[in-house]
Amino acid sequence: MPPLTVEEKEIVKAWIEVGAPPGPLVVSPQKPPPFTLRRRIVRDLGQFHPPSTHFPIALLIVALPAEFLWVLTRKDSWKTTVRFCVTLGAVTAVITATLGWCDAPFSTYAGASASVLSWHRWLGTATAIWAVLAAALSELSNRWNNPPRLAGYFRLTLVIGAVLVSVAGYLGASLIYGLNHFSW
Numbered sequence: 001m002p003p004l005t006v007e008e009k010e011i012v013k014a015w016i017e018v019g020a021p022p023g024p025l026v027v028s029p030q031k032p033p034p035f036t037l038r039r040r041i042v043r044d045l046g047q048f049h050p051p052s053t054h055f056p057i058a059l060l061i062v063a064l065p066a067e068f069l070w071v072l073t074r075k076d077s078w079k080t081t082v083r084f085c086v087t088l089g090a091v092t093a094v095i096t097a098t099l100g101w102c103d104a105p106f107s108t109y110a111g112a113s114a115s116v117l118s119w120h121r122w123l124g125t126a127t128a129i130w131a132v133l134a135a136a137l138s139e140l141s142n143r144w145n146n147p148p149r150l151a152g153y154f155r156l157t158l159v160i161g162a163v164l165v166s167v168a169g170y171l172g173a174s175l176i177y178g179l180n181h182f183s184w
């Protein structure tokens with residue numbers, strides 16, 4: 001069956017709002033605002049949010065084992081991998097969060113899902129800001145030859161970034177598959 005259109009979702013939402021009465025549907029839904037070109041572009045861009053999410057999730061998490069391997073081996077190639085993952089992770093996190101902001105106004109999550117979206121929205125935004133901070137620390141640390149104290153702060157930032165992106169990703173996926181989608 002094809003997914004519901006925006007108009008059909010509005011009808012279901014209006015029906016739920018009047019108490020989901022049984023029997024024939026006698027709800028006259030409010031007309032959604034007309035789709036101006038700007039709204040349409042924002043909505044179409046927002047549809048790239050779900051596929052874009054894979055990049056920051058993977059890159060910001062992979063930076064952690066790469067940093068661990070650098071600490072273990074001191075091989076420059078691992079440090080280069082860390083810089084690559086963190087920098088690209090930050091860029092893609094900002095793009096992903098921006099696309100999320102484009103997507104969210106057109107979503108029709110209600111009830112518990114609305115509060116999941118609210119947590120997801122702010123954790124996702126915090127993830128993007130945090131990832132930029134991690135990328136800046138990575139560059140600074142590299143420029144100053146990785147002084148131990150700065151390297152320590154950078155590692156802490158990496159761990160917090162990996163946790164943030166994981167929780168934001170989990171909540172995002174919960175919007176689509178339900179809060180229990182990870183249970184086994």
Ligand code: HEM
Nearest residue numbers: 050053093096097100101104107121124125127169172173
């Ligand atoms: C780096 C930050 C973010 C990450 C990693 C992320 C991750 C995700 C993930 C994994 C999904 C589920 C996609 C799927 O399984 O198909 C999702 C969905 C969603 N996210 Fe995000 N997100 C981020 C930021 C945001 C922000 C800032 C907002 C809103 C302001 C947002 C709004 C949404 C919405 C509305 C959905 C549901 C999409 C739909 O129903 O088609 N996200 N997100």
